[in-house]
Amino acid sequence: xxxxxxxxxxxxxxxxxxxxxxxxxxxxxxxxxxxxxxxxxxxxxxxxxxxxxxxxxxxxxxxxxxxxxxxxxxxxxxxxxxxxxxxxxxxxxxxxxxxxxxxxxxxxxxxxxxxxxxxxxxxxxxxxxxxxxxxxxxxxxxxxxxxxxxxxxxxxxxxxxxxxxxxxxxxx
Amino acid sequence: xxxxxxxxxxxxxxxxxxxxxxxxxxxxxxxxxxxxxxxxxxxxxxxxxxxxxxxxxxxxxxxxxxxxxxxxxxxxxxxxxxxxxxxxxxxxxxxxxxxxxxxxxxxxxxxxxxxxxxxxxxxxxxxxxxxxxxxxxxxxxxxxxxxxxxxxxxxxxxxxxxxxxxxxxxxxxxxxxxxxxxxxxxxxxxxxxxxxxxxxxxxxxxxxxxxxxxxxxxxxxxxxxxxxxxxxxxxxxxxxxxxxxxxxxxxxxxxxxxxxxxxxxxxxxxxxxxxxxxxxxxxxxxxxxxxxxxxxxxxxxxxxx
Numbered sequence: 503x504x505x506x507x508x509x510x511x512x513x514x515x516x517x518x519x520x521x522x523x524x525x526x527x528x529x530x531x532x533x534x535x536x537x538x539x540x541x542x543x544x545x546x547x548x549x550x551x552x553x554x555x556x557x558x559x560x561x562x563x564x565x566x567x568x569x570x571x572x573x574x575x576x577x578x579x580x581x582x583x584x585x586x587x588x589x590x591x592x593x594x595x596x597x598x599x600x601x602x603x604x605x606x607x608x609x610x611x612x613x614x615x616x617x618x619x620x621x622x623x624x625x626x627x628x629x630x631x632x633x634x635x636x637x638x639x640x641x642x643x644x645x646x647x648x649x650x651x652x653x654x655x656x657x658x659x660x661x662x663x664x665x666x667x668x669x670x671x672x673x674x
Numbered sequence: 675x676x677x678x679x680x681x682x683x684x685x686x687x688x689x690x691x692x693x694x695x696x697x698x699x700x701x702x703x704x705x706x707x708x709x710x711x712x713x714x715x716x717x718x719x720x721x722x723x724x725x726x727x728x729x730x731x732x733x734x735x736x737x738x739x740x741x742x743x744x745x746x747x748x749x750x751x752x753x754x755x756x757x758x759x760x761x762x763x764x765x766x767x768x769x770x771x772x773x774x775x776x777x778x779x780x781x782x783x784x785x786x787x788x789x790x791x792x793x794x795x796x797x798x799x800x801x802x803x804x805x806x807x808x809x810x811x812x813x814x815x816x817x818x819x820x821x822x823x824x825x826x827x828x829x830x831x832x833x834x835x836x837x838x839x840x841x842x843x844x845x846x847x848x849x850x851x852x853x854x855x856x857x858x859x860x861x862x863x864x865x866x867x868x869x870x871x872x873x874x875x876x877x878x879x880x881x882x883x884x885x886x887x888x889x890x891x892x893x894x895x896x897x898x899x900x901x902x903x904x905x906x907x908x909x910x911x912x913x914x915x916x917x918x919x920x921x922x923x924x925x926x927x928x929x930x931x932x933x934x935x936x937x938x939x940x941x942x943x944x945x946x947x948x949x950x951x952x953x954x955x956x957x958x959x960x961x962x963x964x965x966x967x968x969x970x971x972x973x974x975x976x977x978x979x
């Protein structure tokens with residue numbers, strides 16, 4: 503593969519606490535944009551995606567606790583039941599932590615496949631809770647996991663670019 | 675800048691990730707159970723809602739700005755024509771309103787003669803939609819009238835064509851509106867043509883509602899309009915709700931399958947009206963509620979608390 507993502511260098515890039523925090527704020531804001539109709543069905547879950555990114559790339563920094571807190575915030579904003587997103591995100595973060603070592607071996611396309619699987623599990627958890635409480639499942643909901651997985655590669659490239667230290671202008 | 679890039683050591687970092695997963699999962703399930711069963715967490719939810727409210731408004735801003743700009747730069751001629759049209763409409767409406775007032779007086783007089791209880795008056799307030807639905811599972815709206823402006827759970831929300839839904843949860847500056855088309859949401863209605871009472875159920879699909887539990891031979895035709903009956907006090911009476919579009923009368927089933935479309939443009943408007951009716955219905959006697967069976971139970975406002 504062309505992308506040299508799998509080399510360890512990319513995983514050694516620094517990420518300040520502030521940067522991680524800011525990225526989550528941006529993701530939450532993106533999620534809260536007034537999506538509706540079809541856009542809502544295909545809306546990627548930005549928070550889940552970013553969570554997975556940090557769980558696989560900086561497992562020391564972002565873990566299940568942060569995932570849970572984010573889930574609670576999303577629950578309030580989405581007016582879903584308390585703990586619904588929190589549970590789904592906790593499972594997702596756990597998947598990310600488990601996959602952390604393995605994902606470094608893969609290129610972006612292989613990563614996307616794994617990410618899709620993890621997202622599918624987390625979406626299934628959310629849908630399962632909804633089904634238990636309300637008694638029905640909207641199958642279009644799962645489209646979101648596919649669009650999110652498709653967004654994995656662009657998102658990874660974007661964040662890697664942002665994390666790369668600026669080149670010294672005096673160089674060359 | 676050096677970074678901690680060692681492999682994940684579970685042991686020098688407190689509990690293992692499996693333990694954490696179990697802990698947070700149990701915590702989530704506990705919250706879920708408490709929230710779904712007992713609804714103890716409304717105050718917590720409100721506090722978090724207040725904290726994130728500015729951010730939420732921020733995300734709604736680009737759309738609003740775009741629409742405002744579009745309005746601002748609309749052509750002068752367009753505006754003049756629109757104004758003219760509105761003025762004509764206003765004149766026509768004013769004439770009809772005069773008639774209506776006369777009728778209202780006459781009606782009041784007749785009711786007084788008959789000693790029938792007066793219909794409740796209701797106040798109407800405009801509200802802007804802040805969000806459309808937030809979740810594929812639930813078609814809900816958030817409007818910008820909250821507790822501070824006197825919104826209460828249970829108030830009906832209408833647009834210029836009919837009932838949109840009902841306020842089911844209030845925050846200090848926002849209210850959550852559950853749509854009439856929400857899955858298994860029930861509205862007590864009446865057929866305009868013959869006064870038949872029925873209940874119309876949401877299907878979960880924005881453009882469709884069902885009239886359930888009507889016998890195969892029921893006197894309902896395609897094109898019949900359904901208005902709220904005002905029974906049960908949930909919605910004020912005589913607000914248009916839906917129109918019948920398809921009837922399947924299959925004698926093999928005890929009930930006819932009647933499909934309606936909601937009249938209100940649930941997905942077409944930016945502003946809605948919140949109808950605050952002073953409910954003056956006496957409390958429902960206990961035995962009657964029990965005799966009504968499952969349907970009576972479902973008629974109780976869903977989500978209103």
